[in-house]
Amino acid sequence: MSSLESLPGYDASAPLLSVSDLHVRFGRAQVVNGVDYAVDGGRTLAVLGESGSGKSVTARAIMGLVRPPRGTVTAGSVKLRGVDLLTLPEESRRRLRATTIAMVFQDALSALNPVLSVGYQIAELFRAHRGLSRKEAHKRAVEVLDLVRIPAAARRARDYPHQFSGGMRQRVGIGLAIALNPQVIIADEPTTALDVTVQAQIIRLLREIQREHGTALVLITHDMGLVADVADRVAVMYAGRVVEQGGAAEVYAGPAHPYTEALLGAIPRPELRGRRLAVIPGAPPDLTGPDGGCRFRPRCGYGVEACEQAPPALAVGPGRLAACHEWKRVATP
Amino acid sequence: MASSTLVSASAEPRHGLWRELLRRPAFAVSSAVALVICAMAAVPQLFAGWFGAGDPRRCALVDSGLPPAPGHPFGFDIQGCDLYSNVVYGARSSVLIALLVTAGMMLIAVVLGGLAGYFRGWADALISRVMDVFFGFPSLVGMIVILQAASTHNELTVSAVLILFGWPALARVMRGSVLAVATSEYVAAARGVGSGTSRILLRHVLPNSFGPVAVLTGLNIGGVIASESALTFLGVGLQTPAISWGVQLNTAQQYFLTAPHLLIFPSIFLTVTVFSFVLLGDALRDAFDPRLR
């Protein structure tokens, strides 16, 4: 139902979502420094990284939520089937939001307007994009609440966000994203604020939706276990760059970047009981200063002279990329 | 209006504060003016004699209400006294009352607000209820009512009334500040090593929660001066023959068409004083606010 096909640049054979060389600056800090990743219909791409890696900012830039004076997109492209969102006029871009590409936010309590009922906030989507009347939109909103398995949907549509439990609220947030059946859903740490059992339910819900509608899912997270369970492909981010990318299973089995290797090594395992936990020494870099070299240098065990020059994303296998000069050494066990 | 962001400011280090303050021109100008006014209050003799006739009480009825003349830059008041020296001497009561009121308000607010915030329970319930009553209270009306029934009208009674209506706003901020500090880890740690309550209060809670109250008090000084002059202007504050801007304005209002200088000069001094203290308070508050750095 979206007008994507009619927009300039449309190419049915291009990947559903493709981010190229994206740069975002917040004040003096270059928080996203050349990010590339892509995802297709029915697949899940996990974007893995610690706080400050730029994974959330990238997602917001995709949705068009990064605006002066807080931040600026300084370079790159974000393409939906070949249509570059960053060059579209704002009105066209607005029409694509929620209809073609939608976002699930991390904290549903602050993401939902506290003084409007949940049903109203979902109905807004139908009124704004499908031109439905208040009554019609409200009916559809109740259907959406049903879809995300909120019990007694009709009654609860009149309730306010603070009256729901954390897990239920997150379902409402998901409801907002899926209401108009978008082709791409970006979920920014959708389960971080929830406890483990609820996490599983939420993830299951997302996967069902994906199966039923062939939606592309971009899952932003710092939870490595989640990535292992759910992702087809993974993009590991550090200091505003994608340092490794590839099929999730392959990357986990044999990382090609020192950072990925260190992350995997730091996961506590029962067989290592009694030994000190492995940590990555040092701290994430300050992104306000310019740095032409590899950002992971100060914490890396494989550093060589060549690392003074930032490594480009090198092909280290079919469909696999790693931004490290020494990847061969990393990948060999 | 007390701002909730002030509560978090107490944890910030103070070495950046001077730099922040000096950066702002508003601070430099307003503090200079405020210092001059305080100097005028402390040693009025120094300023009053600049133009010749330095004695505010040397009056000649024949000069009553005359406009500015050589040696008398502000002219004469209704009694025939030199207006300029009267205005200069008028600074004294305003500053004196401002000091008394500030000290009194802070003391009561720190004690009551601190008790309410630290001990909670019925003390908190009682004190909070009292504070609630005063929230947004039409203080001027209340002060008028009380002062009307007072038998003496001097600096002490006026200050007492201003303190009575002023402490709740400060206590509210103190209480919030203490609440935040009391639940912090270092207080729990102090309790954990067996420190007694008074020690905890004096060495840990008080220094760390005091900041926002100090800033708010600074912001208030201008308002205190303005309130006192309003009360005196209405007739329930200081009375003649006390020398104060409020008294001067009170007398001047009947003559403002015929002898406007009687109104203009004390007004200017009052305005400049209040304004500079308000700016000073604003600059202090902005320098303390972590959000604006």
Place this chain on the structure above:
Amino acid sequence: MGRYAVHRLLMAVPVLLGTTFIIYLAVYALPGDPIQALAGPNRILSPSVEQALRERFHLDDPLVVQYGLYLKGLLSGDLGTSFTGRPVSEVIAGSWPVTFQLGVTAWLFMAVLGVLLGTVAGLQRGKLADAAVLGGTTVIMGVPFFVVAYVAQIVVGVDLGWLPVSGTEAGWPLAYILPGMVLALYSLPQVARLTRTSVLDNLSADHVDTATAKGLARRAVVLRHILRNSLIPVVSLLGVSLGYLLSGTVLIEGIFNLPGLGYQIFTAIPQHDGPVVVGVGTLLVLVFLLVNLLVDLLYGILDPRIRLG
């Protein structure tokens, strides 16, 4: 909503009692002779008159009894008798319409202008409009109120002759515009600043991002998601600022010669007509407390987190 309303009403009772008690204490029970003090230094009361007054005010009875009788009097509308002989309640009946008109005019100016200026400043943060509003409010807050009143009177009324400066012959709204605007200035800076802060807070709120991510038009986002949320704390402030308005009427009605409740206080002071000052003052305080209660209830209606929380 019912539970919240009942709770607020119950809380209001001790507040009303406490306030009237404090007023009573301050006026009648402090050391010194309240009768003489109320009469002022220029009025000499003969012993028989003084004794009669003492009996009337029950000053020889225990404090609690005095207060109880005073309360009873209040509830039955007896606010004392002016030294000119008129019952204070009569004075009030004659002058409250003027104060009411003045108060409404001032409140309208304050609410409309304050919210408008604050919203514009918030939405235009960092630009000229914002700086102008911030600067303007600082200046107004720094200048003593009655100086503003005089300047306004002289400049607008006398020099420019645009609006009447004295009395109510011109009727509503003309006679009330200038005094109303000046009175509004008492609290307008706070309203504008609070609105501005509230708008700024909401501009960067997460739910605004969500609304944008939903593809809603900018206008819908601003009106429904930013402004509506921003106005909630402002409503609370508008109620609180009534207190300032009431205080200001004493000065404004005096300076602009409008014969309302504040004017009664203004003129009664130099005449040392104590009962009028105390009686009318008490009434104003009670009005303030009642309106505050109403505002609290209104707040509960606007913010579902409070009434359903």
